[in-house]
Amino acid sequence: MTVDVPAALSKLAVRLAGTRARAVDAQRLSGGASMETWAFAVEGPRGREELILRRRATAFDPETSRSTSLAAEAALIAAVRAVGAPGPPLVHLCDAQDGLGEAHVTRRVPGETLGRRINSDPKFDGVRPLLARQCGEVLAKIHATAPPPAAHLKTADAGAEIARYEEIYRASGAERPVLELAFQHLKKHLPPPRPHVLLHGDFRNGNLIIDPEKGLAAVLDWELCHIGDPAEDMGWICVNSWRFGRPDRPVGGFGEYADLLSGYEAAGGDPIPLARLRFWQTLGSLKWGVMCLTMYMSWASGGSASVERPMIGRRVSETEIDLINLLEAGL
Amino acid sequence: MITHPKPQELTEAVARWIEEIRPSLDPRNAFLARVAANALAAVTRELTMGEQAQAAAVERLEALLGHGGTYAALNWELCEELRAGQMDTATPGLLMALRANVLDQLAIDQPTYRHEAS
Known part of the structure; x- marks a missing residue:
């Protein structure tokens, strides 16, 4: 299933920040073969927020996959953040309503990854x-x-x-x-x-x-x-x-x-x-x-x-x- | 084999063209174009250096195993010996021969890779 990610992000922006909010500057980041990573920002009444979307591009099979589901990843990030380890702050775990498949949104932490x-x-x-x-x-x-x-x-x-x-x-x-x-x-x-x-x-x-x-x-x-x-x-x-x-x-x-x-x-x-x-x-x-x-x-x-x-x-x-x-x- | 152009000149020409158009691509395709140019560069090096590297590998494998054979047969035999524990890190000359073979392969695959002994 091909998903129009920028269009889905516009919908998601409204869900996250109100009817007048919009998603801007959506860009797929390079690297990551099984998982897509997108940088985008939400502009709304509370100003601009820089965010990261992670979504699985291919179907997830919990029996054979080495990786966890993105819901599990969200639970893990919450657990390690509770003991002071710097996971990226979780903003939203996507569901069917978002039309993005298996995905979550975190705040974009400034700095270098390369x-x-x-x-x-x-x-x-x-x-x-x-x-x-x-x-x-x-x-x-x-x-x-x-x-x-x-x-x-x-x-x-x-x-x-x-x-x-x-x-x-x-x-x-x-x-x-x-x-x-x-x-x-x-x-x-x-x-x-x-x-x-x-x-x-x-x-x-x-x-x-x-x-x-x-x-x-x-x-x-x-x-x-x-x-x-x-x-x-x-x-x-x-x-x-x-x-x-x-x-x-x-x-x-x-x-x-x-x-x-x-x-x-x-x-x-x-x-x-x-x-x-x-x-x-x-x-x-x-x-x-x-x-x-x-x-x-x-x-x-x-x-x-x-x-x-x-x-x-x-x-x-x-x-x-x-x-x-x-x-x-x-x- | 045809020399006007040689196969490595064709791969080189395509790689150069990819580099030329790369700046005009979106970030994802620019990344993939760089991978494609790298792939062509590896093929170019294999066409240029592959034959000699394989001949040198055969010589080292023959010395290690004590008899002649094709690259595929010798390589298979060495894998079997290692798997069966007939040879291991203590086998005289083994690590040195493997190092030389791997360095020749690395010179084709990824000559800029820096490792602890480079």
Whole structure:
């Protein structure tokens, strides 16, 4: 079903801000293949408000999908905001009346999300050294949040994650020695179990809004929230694919491991050894490599027509060099 | 193979044209046009460097496995050895050979990618 989003937003503006309100400057933001993100503003009697619409472009299947529903995402944002973690303020959860399908509206938090700018624009020189610590503090708060039962979150530990991605890799038919080596190596080096917590699931440079004065202003994209090992979120933000040209700064390309870990502890998180983080970072690179393969597969099987999908398949080799670097350094 | 034009000159010409029209596109299509130009650049590099990269990979795989074969057969055999645990990170020469093969592939796929050892 094709939806005329700008037209639906005009209707929504009236619902949100009264009969004289209108939606203006609607623009689809680039990136995000399964989920559409639109920036728009509502102008009404109370002035202008900058907003973000997130809507699912394809049908949602709760059985097979890794992601949560947008209603669950809204519940999660409310839960983490209650403990002081900066999710974007929720304005409206869409229903049938809005004609937008599965969607929600949040306030637009000012700041930068483009990783490359955050890592190299002189505008962020002042806050950049603070970011890794702030990320640790925010992760400690997210991990301390009681998962909202309505969100029906899935649970996955390292063994389950490896098994799931190995199955996807086998089904793809691809033969990549480095991915094969990484699967076998990680299976032999599983970290000891530890208590599970609420995870963001996609906590990385690119999903963070950075304010040039204050630093970390908001954490976006809660759809991959699940329950698992706290080191998973810590390792994911250190995957080199989201360091945007700064492999020398392991946390998001902007900070140091020690700052991430000490910020986490200072905010009440149970200490996480660097080796455990690096295990999850390696698994993160492996997962991203397999995800790149699946994006190519979705194009090859006719599921997605975008030129973006097959080209992402050529990003597998970036994860392979990162995996070689990690395996040579030892886990 | 025809040399006037060579296939990599055709991909290069199309990529340049995409760059020319990109500023006139809306943000979503400008983004996709950049992806398309990147795809053509990767094809251009594969046409230029692919053959030599594959020959070098075959040599490394032959040294590792101790016998000759096609790229596809050797690559498959290595995957099977790794899956069965017959080879692992402790196997002499394994990581070095994999690194060299991956670096050649990366030079085709994404030469500007910066990693920890670059």
